[in-house]
Amino acid sequence: MTDTEVAPITPDKTQDNRRRAWIVTAMLVAFMMVNFADKAILGLAADPIMRDLGMSATQFGVANSAFFLLFSVFGAVGGVLADRVPPRWVLLGMVLLWSVSQAPMALGAGVAMLFASRILLGAAEGPAFPIAQQTALSWFPDHRRNLPSALITVGTTLGIVIAAPALTWVVREHGWRSAFAVVAVAGVLWAAVWALVGREGHHAVASDDAATTGTAAQGPGGISYRRILATRSWLGVTAAYASTYWMIALALVWMPSYLHDGLGFSATTAANLVAVVWAVNAVALLSQAGLTGWLLRRGVSSRWARARVGGITLIVAAAGCLALAGGERGPLTVLFLILGFGICGVMASIAVTTVAELAPAERRGGALGLMNAVVTVAGLVGPTLIGHLVDTQGPAGYDTAIVLSGALLLLGGLAAVTLVDPDRDRRRLAQ
Template sequence: MTDTEVAPTTPADLPETARDNRRRAWIVTAMLVAFMMVNFADKAILGLAADPIRQDLGLSATQFGLANSAFFLLFSIFGAAGGLLADRVSPRWLLLGMALLWSVSQAPMALGAGVAMLFASRILLGAAEGPAFPIAQQTALSWFPDHRRNLPSSLITAGTTLGIVIAAPVLTWVVRQHGWRSAFAVVAVAGVLWAAAWAFTGREGRHAIAAATGTAAEPGSANVAYRRILATRSWIGVTAAYASTYWMIALALVWLPSYLHNGLGYSSTTSANLVALVWAVNAVALLGQAGLTGWLLRRGVSSRWARARVGGITLILAAAGCLALAGGRRGPLTVMLLVLGFGICGVMASIAVTTVAEVTPAERRGGALGLMNAVVTVAGLLGPVLIGRLVDTQGPAGYRTSIVVSGVLLLLGGLAAVTLVDPDRDRRRLAR
């Protein structure tokens, strides 16, 4: 055969085109947004159905707080372990297994289990959901270079808020019309449906290939020890800031509906709508932060300002909202302060992820994100039971005390982000 007789290369022989790659990237991102929506709907059930669950199972506020804290008993440990495992095993299959376990853990409560199984099912759910956020972020970021990661990362984080926006009115209606156990059945089915769709669409992007094949994306990057990453001021600063955010997430998931209903006197329907409003504002804030940060980075502004200080200032504003909210009563001003205190602090979740991803070599990214998530979610273990204890001992005043504590934690987190985080500096140090 002569050179001119060689068969021409067909489109099937060519690598995936840039257009196909972009389409696949956004399909995977959309699936991961849905993944986080189911994830947070799972978490939200106990808070949305707090009063009927406590009444049917005879739980005090402290015991109910313990049931919610049980969710975080293994959450942090498995979050760290899952993140480390994701550096060695395809995240595609880890995500599929997690979603199926979520559904299994919800089934006993849907079928009539009691208090003991409530605790056991929450522990299992926490173990299965512990690695969800870091692995979802790692999978999404594998499709995008650093300068394009703000939007997909924020969308994944916004999935957590959209889950509550949809779950709050829908699950509240299910609880009122069909009983609180039906809500557990709804989220169990949602998990199974997502897993079935992911089995056909889930995939990692080309930015994960170097790690998967064992080749270093940067000279010497595979030799960077986790302890060096965890010792950077940027990792410490964003972890502290994200921990204050996670405290607010736990408070919003577990006690915000009860605070609005029992502390401020709103009806259950109005409380559910206000919860949805808070999380909707959170989603808007996340997308706004992604746009602002991307705009700043494209104009050459350092990540220290474009990410860390944008997030830190946001937390400080949220802290001011919480501290003012503690002395408020039901009314429009309270709603505004509620939105300020609870509705904008979630931007730090996305900022923390993209900052750690920027600092950390690809081969260590899953572990670094998982370990960060393990640390910050300790706030979820401590927060619900502490607030439950305050409510039992102080009555409605316990809610106000918890809001003050939350404002102080947000202030400290914001200061940590502003003063400690400098990704450019720490990335250079790790490269030495």
């Protein structure tokens, strides 16, 4: 057998690989659930934390933004590291750090440690989404990546769907510090199982990347990160994803308070609405994965099947935000809320699969990590800005924030529709 030949794969081996692929994917869905439960605690317990620690809305927003202080930097570093170190070990180390970072607040720490723990948590969670996606996608060829990518993204929404009512109950019955203990224990349990079953796949990497990117023709160094990041597709999908991440940060940090203080819902109703919005997001993600996969299998280009499906969705979400901010409070409020917050998350999965299609395997982790580093700047800026708006404008500050969010979603949608064309940019990279 020559070096270029591939060993034959028996039916039993193929079945075993498929089973392993879905086990790993399921574990990574759970990984993202813990990840977003960690992020959600401050938003779900905002009022008691601010009251007990004597924090203003601006200070609370800064505490949430502190999470993103190192998030972007370590997201890029972790993505590049995962191109050199087996991602399963990077994932294991990250989860253990998450649990360590939650411990001080569970044990009675104050404001200073709240800031420090959020910075550490952000650094540890920065690479989580791109490395989880990279690990899962290594088990699937390009035309089958939409579902596992969407499922992992759905893990972020399931984390909120489960955490919102569950952690709200823990906060109400046992105090907000107990919620930090719960997510710390969840992280340790996940790490124990992952140490036994976590693996990377190598499914169709050679055929996908050599055929579609022309990496072999680029010489020993391959295609540089600089060339990938300069493509219109990477720039466009990153801009679109950034607008989505702005909404994710807004939903995680301020949605419970917005529903309670801005729209007048009770704390229990607000928690249930948070769960509903994230549940709709999960349905939207799975629907997008099904539609995109169906289009790709019928020969529709990724420009339409991914970028324009996502871009149009963001434009619809922008309309929902603008209607939510400008309309009278009434029966349509929940509909506009769902349109604004509940469907824009599809761009997260689309962004990942687009970059995975564009970048060769040996640059995929870095390309995804660098994209994540850029888009999460929205999480650094958003919570603090919105906290300032609430302090200076009162409840009207929430409406200003929603209008701003609608404008960002519109720009992101237009960027996806007009700039992203992976087929075009893949051919240019191969030259």
